[in-house]
């Protein structure tokens with residue numbers, strides 16, 4: 804029963820520098836313009852809990868979602884309500900930037 808398609812998120816989330824190791828890793832290996840594009844995309848992609856409607860960006864969770872399209876559901880533990888439930892991934896184009 805380990806067939807859930809969970810996003811690749813850091814277990815610890817962003818560290819003191821505001822980025823998770825995976826975010827810093829990709830920023831380090833990509834040219835600056837790619838890194839900015841990656842961050843913008845990851846911030847635009849949100850995951851919303853079906854249980855409590857709590858919403859968080861992939862970037863905020865220490866993850867990356869880049870050049871992705873289509874809405875996807877992930878079965879994962881919610882940071883807000885603490886329950887394992889379906890989280891809807893969707894892209895929010897203009898997020899108060």
Ligand SMILES: [Zn+2]
Nearest residue numbers: 852855881884
């Ligand atoms: Zn929740």
